[in-house]
Every structure is written in structure tokens, then in C-alpha cells.
Amino acid sequence: MKRSGDTPTALWSTMVMIEYPELVDQVHAEYFRVGATIATTNTYPVLQDRLDTNGYDLDIRRLWDAAIKSARNAAQANGHSRVAGSIGPLIATYRPD
Numbered sequence: 001m002k003r004s005g006d007t008p009t010a011l012w013s014t015m016v017m018i019e020y021p022e023l024v025d026q027v028h029a030e031y032f033r034v035g036a037t038i039a040t041t042n043t044y045p046v047l048q049d050r051l052d053t054n055g056y057d058l059d060i061r062r063l064w065d066a067a068i069k070s071a072r073n074a075a076q077a078n079g080h081s082r083v084a085g086s087i088g089p090l091i092a093t094y095r096p097d
Contacts, residue, residue, distance in 0.1 A: 011054050013045045017066055018058070024067070028074030037081050039071035044086040 017024055028039050046063045068083070075081040 011045070011050060011056070013042060014050070014063065017042055017046075017063060017070075021066060021070065024070045025074065028071060029077070032074060032078040032081060037078075038084050039075045039081060040084045040086050041071045042067040042086070044088040047088050047090075 024042055031039070041064075043064055046060060046067065048060050051058050051060065068085075071083045075083050
């Protein structure tokens with residue numbers, strides 16, 4: 001969020017993928033640059049109930065695909081790295097306080 005300059009919301013990491021996908025790519029690349037060997041997909045926050053509750057009619061599979069593609073591209077660019085999926089809770093747990 002800090003890189004995007006936007007105010008954090010319950011969907012901040014999902015919205016970053018939609019509005020600033022290059023930031024997700026940059027974060028993956030930076031982690032590999034400092035020694036990471038596994039890219040974690042940005043899929044933890046991508047939950048249908050969160051989208052519905054916040055009034056977004058988005059294709060969740062398209063969001064998952066984008067997150068997976070970003071992680072895979074970063075891993076492949078690193079040459080020997082792997083990708084780990086991230087599964088969020090069944091219901092939203094984000095609290096801004």
C-alpha cells in the first residue's frame with residue numbers, strides 16, 4: 001500500500017493487484033534479489049466473500065490467475081526459485097484497528 005500511495009482498506013492487497021500489478025511484480029523481484037527462494041502468491045486476501053461484502057463484482061479466478069502468474073514470472077526470472085500458494089481464511093479477518 002505504501003508504494004501505491006493509497007489508503008489501506010479491507011481489500012488493499014487485492015486492489016493493488018488490480019490497479020498496480022507492477023507493484024506486486026516489483027515486490028516479488030525485490031524479495032528474490034535479497035535471497036528469497038520461494039515466491040508466495042498474493043492469493044491470501046482474494047476471497048469471494050470479501051469481494052461481495054465490499055461491493056465488487058470481480059472474477060475471482062482472474063484475480064487468482066494474475067497472482068499466480070506474477071509469482072511464477074518472478075520465480076522463473078530468478079532461475080531456480082519456487083512458488084507457494086497462499087490460502088486465506090474462509091471469512092474475512094482484516095481489522096483496520
